[in-house]
Amino acid sequence: MIQGILFDLDETLLDRTASLNRFLHEQHTRYQTHFQEIPFVTFQSRFHSLDEKGYVHKRVVYQKLLAEWQIKGLTFEELLEDYQQGFRHHVSGFDNWRAVLTELRQRSYRLGIITNGETEFQQRNMDAMMLPELVDTILISQHENLRKPDPQIFERAAERLGVAPADCLFVGDHPANDIAGARNAGMRTVWFANSFAWPDDLPRADHEIDSLNELFDILS
Template identity: 30%
Template sequence: MIKAAVFDLDHTLFDRNGTLKSLVIALRKEFQVNEKMTDEEIAAEWCYADKTFVYSGWEYIFGYLKEKGILLGSPDFQDYCEFLYKYFELISVPFPETVPMLEKLRGLGYKTGLITNGNHKLQYAKIRNLELSGHFDEIIVTGDYGIHKPDREIFDIMREKLGFSADEIVYVGDNPVNDIEGARNAGWHTIWMKSTGFWLDEIEKAEREVFTVSEVIDAVLSLEE
């Protein structure tokens, strides 16, 4: 019996594409950006790069923006990182169904949790901006522990916090390695959020797959059948 649903943040509950689209104007202010490209064209390329290289690192996304002639001159990667830290703390776009879904899950008696890789300051800024803090029984930002997904230990820490056995918890996330394989290795049930559509053939599929946050509750309930 499932007693708790634990979530990833980025690309699962937090709309990174929507957020990047809202940051194009700020990108123009902070960097030398190709003036011949429209905001829509830049947003499309930025979101494509984020989707393609999301599991490789920001340096690959940064390299793509330079290669495509979006960032001109001699932009510095560290400046790009500081830009993202600055604006992700100010602007975060949620999926509209996120809060209603979490409220309904808790109303059905499930405990909820969040495990997100990253540093404390940035990830908690996102959580505050998204107004999600009050919708979780437990939150783990891995930077606080020095252990990151897919390390089984971080899942075990959450399991202990929730007070349930591994087979009573389901994890919902978009990353095939960090989220799905990590949770499975910890003995948890798994739901893949197909927000990026990225999968690795060598990874065993999740027990359930969803395209949107609004499908999560039905997926959780189906694991009870």
């Protein structure tokens, strides 16, 4: 019987793509004197290409952008700091994310989040969404010194919930880091199919959803 539900953060609860696009628009405007010859659509498109859905550190992304466009008088450190401090002001979740978590809590499920990333950055984003008040535990890879898909971080999350891994459901968008990792820890899995294509060499998740509301059908 499912007693605990664990979620990935980016592209599962937090709509990273939409949030990032809003931030990039503001950043491009803020540094317009440096980017005046770079149209926003070009800036946005190239950022996304280099970013690889968040799996390339923004230090590398900004270094490459400045080098490619030969921009002077602006450092990657300045842009990186702007990103690290400013992204949180643009974060938003997927449709009904708060209502879904609230209803799950009312149904007495133990809830948690496991996210890869830097501790302060991810914590600021979750605080901006007021996520901590809705879950029982949060594990951030840098703080835990473990990263998904290592099964140990999933097992640790289950332990903190006080629930056996077999009684946990993990919801995430990444086939390998989220779904395969959780499965290897003995959890049931739900793939939020909104970001990555499913690779041919991985077994499918136990369930697939296109919106968070569909979780209630799985749990019924």
